Amino acid sequence: MSAPEPNPGTRARLRVWIKLLTVNRIMQAELREKMRLEFGSTLPRFDVMAALDREPQGMRMSALSSALMVSNGNITGIVDRLVSDGVVERLAVPGDRRAFIVRLTEAGQHEFAARAAIHAGWIDELLQGLSEEDADTITAILRKVVGKQREQQ
Amino acid sequence: MSAPEPNPGTRARLRVWIKLLTVNRIMQAELREKMRLEFGSTLPRFDVMAALDREPQGMRMSALSSALMVSNGNITGIVDRLVSDGVVERLAVPGDRRAFIVRLTEAGQHEFAARAAIHAGWIDELLQGLSEEDADTITAILRKVVGKQREQQ
DNA sequence: ATCAAAATATTTAGGCTTGAAATATATTCA
DNA sequence: TGAATATATTTCAAGCCTAAATATTTTGAT
Numbered sequence: 276m277s278a279p280e281p282n283p284g285t286r287a288r289l290r291v292w293i294k295l296l297t298v299n300r301i302m303q304a305e306l307r308e309k310m311r312l313e314f315g316s317t318l319p320r321f322d323v324m325a326a327l328d329r330e331p332q333g334m335r336m337s338a339l340s341s342a343l344m345v346s347n348g349n350i351t352g353i354v355d356r357l358v359s360d361g362v363v364e365r366l367a368v369p370g371d372r373r374a375f376i377v378r379l380t381e382a383g384q385h386e387f388a389a390r391a392a393i394h395a396g397w398i399d400e401l402l403q404g405l406s407e408e409d410a411d412t413i414t415a416i417l418r419k420v421v422g423k424q425r426e427q428q
Numbered sequence: 429m430s431a432p433e434p435n436p437g438t439r440a441r442l443r444v445w446i447k448l449l450t451v452n453r454i455m456q457a458e459l460r461e462k463m464r465l466e467f468g469s470t471l472p473r474f475d476v477m478a479a480l481d482r483e484p485q486g487m488r489m490s491a492l493s494s495a496l497m498v499s500n501g502n503i504t505g506i507v508d509r510l511v512s513d514g515v516v517e518r519l520a521v522p523g524d525r526r527a528f529i530v531r532l533t534e535a536g537q538h539e540f541a542a543r544a545a546i547h548a549g550w551i552d553e554l555l556q557g558l559s560e561e562d563a564d565t566i567t568a569i570l571r572k573v574v575g576k577q578r579e580q581q
Numbered sequence: 582a583t584c585a586a587a588a589t590a591t592t593t594a595g596g597c598t599t600g601a602a603a604t605a606t607a608t609t610c611a
Numbered sequence: 612t613g614a615a616t617a618t619a620t621t622t623c624a625a626g627c628c629t630a631a632a633t634a635t636t637t638t639g640a641t
Contacts, residue, residue: 606618
């Protein structure tokens with residue numbers, strides 16, 4: 276008497292979403308707490324520093340916000356705080372007075388280098404339930420999902 | 429000359445975390461926008477209503493916050509807004525004047541019923557890249573992860 | 582060369598989120 | 612009984628986040 280499934284796999288996909296949300300919340304909560312207690316910092320600041328660490332010559336504000344998939348206004352605030360922490364600096368872009376290049380200061384590079392490995396260790400520990408094979412399986416499947424999602428937009 | 433891998437699978441697990449974050453951000457952004465444009469509402473409010481819909485007799489504030497894995501103070505604010513929207517009500521708990529039971533109003537039940545199927549459709553669409561088999565694979569693997577994470581705490 | 586359109590970043594208002602402190606009520610047990 | 616402790620919720624300050632509005636600068640079509 277129940278309605279037929281309109282699209283095979285619909286239920287399975289909804290279960291995936293619930294699981295993704297759960298894993299994400301647990302991990303974010305754990306990482307946030309460790310960042311706060313051990314580094315006196317936050318995940319968003321770490322994410323910005325990680326993006327800048329990959330681009331030693333620096334990035335524009337707009338490049339940062341699209342790399343991290345957050346709004347421009349958001350990046351403005353986080354970079355403000357990182358600047359007042361002394362780990363990031365804003366530089367003028369020659370030839371374009373609208374824009375800024377943001378990059379890690381020397382202190383910021385050292386701080387990030389010291390923290391990155393520790394951060395990776397936390398994640399490795401939180402995902403101990405995952406064998407290498409499991410991990411590769413998930414990565415491969417999720418890669419397809421992201422591809423499809425980017426098409427949809 | 430590079431350092432040996434201290435823990436096999438470490439790199440694979442880090443890649444999984446990056447992917448999980450990416451999928452989550454894309455989906456949350458998409459769902460947030462649809463909630464706003466089509467329902468004039470938000471994801472946190474929807475999540476609270478979904479939790480309440482599963483418990484017709486209502487839930488305590490503290491049960492809500494642990495079900496959703498967020499802080500008590502957070503739930504207070506969201507429930508305040510849902511109450512002023514007229515979709516949720518706070519009831520006294522006989523025998524314990526510290527606590528409240530929160531539950532959907534009649535209007536809230538109707539509103540949620542109308543929206544839940546549409547919301548599920550959005551998720552199904554966003555996860556179209558996932559076959560039923562893929563979805564079941566991911567769910568099974570992530571279940572192990574969450575189990576391990578709950579042990580760790 | 583001009584000027585409308587597009588691009589870059591910031592500001593603003595409002596909502597979400599946390600952790601800590603405050604408030605109110607219940608329970609325990611000496 | 613009554614003081615200490617525990618539990619339930621709210622309040623608060625600070626940070627994160629978005630969408631929309633604003634200011635400035637650049638681009639491109641004419």
